[in-house]
Amino acid sequence: MIDDDPWVRETLVQMTARLGLDAHGVVPDERVFDQLRDLTPDLVVLDLSLGRSDAVQVLNHLALQNFSGLVLLVSGIDPQTLDNVRAMGARRGLRMMSPLRKPVRSADLARVLSEATEPEAGGLAVLDAQPTRRVNVAHALAQGWLELWYQPKICVPTGKVVGAEALIRMRHPELGIIPPVSFVPASGSTAYEDMTQFVIETASRHHRDLPIFAQGVKFSINASIALMQKSTFVDMIRDAWPNPFAHPGLIIEVTEDEVVSDILAAHEVATQLKLHNVELSIDDFGSGYSSFSRFRELPFAELKLDRSFVTGAGSDLRKRAVCRAASALAHSFHVRSVAEGVESAEDLAVIRDCQFDEAQGYYFARPVPFDAFRTSLVDAFNRPGSGDLKRHPA
Secondary structure, eight states: OEEEEEEEEHHHHHHHTTOOOOOOOBBOOOTTTHHHHHHHHHEEEEEEEEEEEHHHHHHHHHHHHOOOOOEEESSSSOHHHHHHHHHHHHHOOOOOOEEEEEEHHHHHHHHHHHHHHGGTTTTOSSEETTEEOOOOOHHHHHHTTTEEEEEEETTTTTBBBEEEEEEEEEEEEEEEOGGGGOOOOTTTTTTHHHHHHHHHHHHHHHHHHHHHGTOOOEEEEEEHHHHHHHHHHHHHHHSSSOOOSSSOOOEEEEEEEHHHHHHHHHHHHHHHHHHHOOOEEEEETTTTTTOOOGGGGGOOOOEOOOOGTTTTTTHHHHHHHHHHHHHHHHOOOOOOOEEEEEHHHHHHHHHHHHTOEEEETTTTTTEEEEEHHHHHHHHHHTTTTSSSSSSSOO
16 A cells, blocks of 8 residues: 555555455655565555655556556546556556545445456455455355354443454365455345355354353344345344344444445335344444434444544544544434454553443454354453453454
């Protein structure tokens, strides 16, 4: 990620890391070419204006070095100039991707990077140190390769585990554990619907297997608005969670981008879910640059601040300001405020000072398979503090 604005650079790094890719921010100073040589990247994300340098200089260098990876231009400049610079890179023999306009939405970046990992498109050579390869989800379901891993959500005032996000993983017999970016299908496809049904049913089964003292722990799953609008989605929940008022514990996370794209559909979905005691969470909040006023009438229960504003907040005044504003906004709507991406004691201190209700991140624990998650709950319950997980990395 080459950008002269540290805020943008860090945001892009966090967005990319969330998709399961190893990302590095590179400052466009006199050492930029040395860093590119040392990192040997498969993809270079490049701003056009780089302070005392510019994208054309970087493209010239990459061409001279016979760079074989992909180049993605990201800029707020006019589309014509973006296309012109992209054409310049292509004439130099570089593999130029379709550029993205700033501000970059996480959904757009996910789409571009997903396309970049397609082998038939000559995609990225490395994905989490595994050979790049799209795996058919229908085949993976039939073979039993899909799993749910869980990352705890912590109550900030008490340090206790109050929930967990269920994250889908694939345990491939040859490639090992594969992150979602390599196999999650398009949200409108039948394969996506089948995969989501697997997630809902598995999360329900795992929730019933929680210890009695942890029955109040809520599980969060991710879904698209497009699928949630189908009648089959509510049927999935009703079949898997037949008595939600006696067995509460399900939260559906939808990205801010999707909510903003169709606020009326999101409102209808959230209202229907509420009838089944299922809560709606707005995920990746802040990454979509939306207007706060658009959420005023939406019946959601949780506002989850994007990790790019939380990680490193202890040493960044602007991030702290965003954290404070997001928490205050959530409380003004009378919903829970959740900070994801807590990776240090300094991050935790900031979100505690900003009065967040819940937190999630590597500082507490990394995602782990269900059995390991369940064991961590039992261990925490048996320790002094009865469930305290102030820091329990897995």
